[in-house]
Amino acid sequence: MNSSKSNIKKQVSEPTLRRLPVYLYFLEKVREDGIINISAPTIGKNLKCDSTQVVKDLAVTGIKGKPRVGYNTYELIHALEDYLGFNRTNEAFLVGTGNLGSALMAYQENQSLGIKIIAAFDTNEKKIGTHVGNIHVLEYKKLFHLAERLNVKIGIITTPNEVAQDVAEDLMNCGVKAIWNFTATILDLPGKIIVQNTSLSTSVAVMLRRLNDSEKITN
Amino acid sequence: MNSSKSNIKKQVSEPTLRRLPVYLYFLEKVREDGIINISAPTIGKNLKCDSTQVVKDLAVTGIKGKPRVGYNTYELIHALEDYLGFNRTNEAFLVGTGNLGSALMAYQENQSLGIKIIAAFDTNEKKIGTHVGNIHVLEYKKLFHLAERLNVKIGIITTPNEVAQDVAEDLMNCGVKAIWNFTATILDLPGKIIVQNTSLSTSVAVMLRRLNDSEKITN
DNA sequence: ATTAATTAAAGAAATATTTCCTTAATAGCG
DNA sequence: CGCTATTAAGGAAATATTTCTTTAATTAAT
Structure with missing residues (x-):
């Protein structure tokens, strides 16, 4: 870790x-x-x-x-x-356009997050072709093709847990150097790849435990 | 901190x-x-x-x-x-049904987050009356009324930064003991209130910096 | 049954992080 | 113009966290 x-x-x-x-x-x-x-x-x-x-x-x-x-x-x-690095345009690919993925795409349009999602990918045919703001949702296969032209260093994974490892490896093979991982999967990647885990459960866990602790203390 | x-x-x-x-x-x-x-x-x-x-x-x-x-x-x-505390039903109020707020509501329906959002609040009239999954978006004012009946301990703030402090205080006055704060505002609350800050910028900052560091190292 | 290998537990050492303390700089005030 | 209060900086101490070491337990194999 x-x-x-x-x-x-x-x-x-x-x-x-x-x-x-x-x-x-x-x-x-x-x-x-x-x-x-x-x-x-x-x-x-x-x-x-x-x-x-x-x-x-x-x-x-x-x-x-x-x-x-x-x-x-x-x-x-x-x-x-x-x-x-907030004053540079840090371009990113996003994989997995479910609730969280879509939210991130919409969110970064208003709130400056420090990164700019330039393309999103999904395997779900219903999602492909749609767009959130002006970010298009592309067929996952096109990731490899697009990565050749664009030199994107950052990948965001908002897929289901089960596919996170495979997606991470694909991103790495496309030249991505840093991965922002929103899944609960611990990614197994070479040490040179920067992995930033942002699991929402983690935050909830800390909060709930502290809440539990505080309830046991007689203030 | x-x-x-x-x-x-x-x-x-x-x-x-x-x-x-x-x-x-x-x-x-x-x-x-x-x-x-x-x-x-x-x-x-x-x-x-x-x-x-x-x-x-x-x-x-x-x-x-x-x-x-x-x-x-x-x-x-x-x-x-x-x-x-993941096996208990930890009921929560959510305030601010923008991109992130809506995503959290939709997200928790599928992914078990450890908490259950039972009501969402917003001041935007266009949002009020709508619902995400089966969570209704209510007028913010109704927070106080609803809090009387339900004994909700957890509040989630996904509002713009500017109003976060006011919302936090309102939540506290409604009996909320723990606040999951997604805004960049550092909340000023009594120590007994548990505050869990989950600012997305924080994660991005760490990742971008590490990426920058790694690029300077000749592997 | 006895032995050997694996493992959790408990404590010690090493490392990382925060807090404290001292020093030097400097702007405001008399 | 010199004094004083405030402050950043740098290093020391304290605290927290992780890693290492030893010990005791226990299961599997002989």
Whole structure:
């Protein structure tokens, strides 16, 4: 369940990486209010986390804050977007246009997700030929053909669990380097392929357990 | 960004909790194959993680494995479902029936998510009165009225970011104890309210960054 | 029955992550 | 112009998490 290690310079930790978009969204909100500079303690107070952690997290972008002033909001937003790759067009293929797949396609049209789904694939004949927004649902077989022309690095799997492994291998063979996996299947792929598992059950599990814990405590 | 601490017995760590549904899904697959007993090393090999970790994770359920035999698949599945609360009907309200909200409603009809959305709310008049599967979309105002009768503990927020805080407070005032927050807003609520943040941007951020890292390494 | 191999469990060590502490910088204020 | 309060940065300590090691149990094979 772990990722490989870089030999050039050590990878930024996952907890830190997961916090960066949170800072980014907060800073965007702050910028709208016309705030030019913001300090780590202020960010920490708003986001309910330690100011030291804020400083260390933001340090990965290379941006330096000024003592007594804090960080330049605009500069920091840019650096975060750049670091996270949100300012590039990260093109992606999506496989499996069920509820979740369709939702992701529709969702990214409004909400900026950081990636742009350029084509969706399905084996269900009823789905093929339809489109969500301006993304067309193509026959799954065409994945290989399309991948030749377009140099897509990211694949999204929103298929039933049973076919996830096969789809993942196909995507890999089409040149995909990173897979966003919404199924409950643990994909067995070479270590060089980045796999991001986003199973909804995982979140539910944590929440339900915490709820259960809290109910047992007499407040 | 942290949760409160139990004073009765120490909480199970989040990494462990996040792995439990992964074991559960794997075991369900294994059970279908008619396998009665399975060892931690076998689970570890399949899920690509350390066998010691498997043993420690599964220990939280209270199930004991037998040396030289492993765990009883059936017993373990039951214990995990019970521990995670997946075998209970965890009723939930959903607020915000946009793309993501609708998808969640449709999704849970097929895929067992561990929770059951019993009513959805929106302020958009075009949405009110419609239904996804057999879940009706109701006027947001009716949340308070409905909450009086039904004792719903879980709230799901799939609204635009701007209104998330207000919705969260309303849900809390309606007796909701746990909130599954899909927005990028960091909710400011009393510590006793369980908040599970599932921002899609977070996953994308981690994936894009790892992809970027891997491209810089000469394999 | 005895032995050998496998395995879970419990504890120790290693690693990762967060929090704390000190230092140096600097802008605002007198 | 110097002092003070605030702050980022860097390193140290504390905590959390994972991995390693040892031990004891138990089943299968002889």
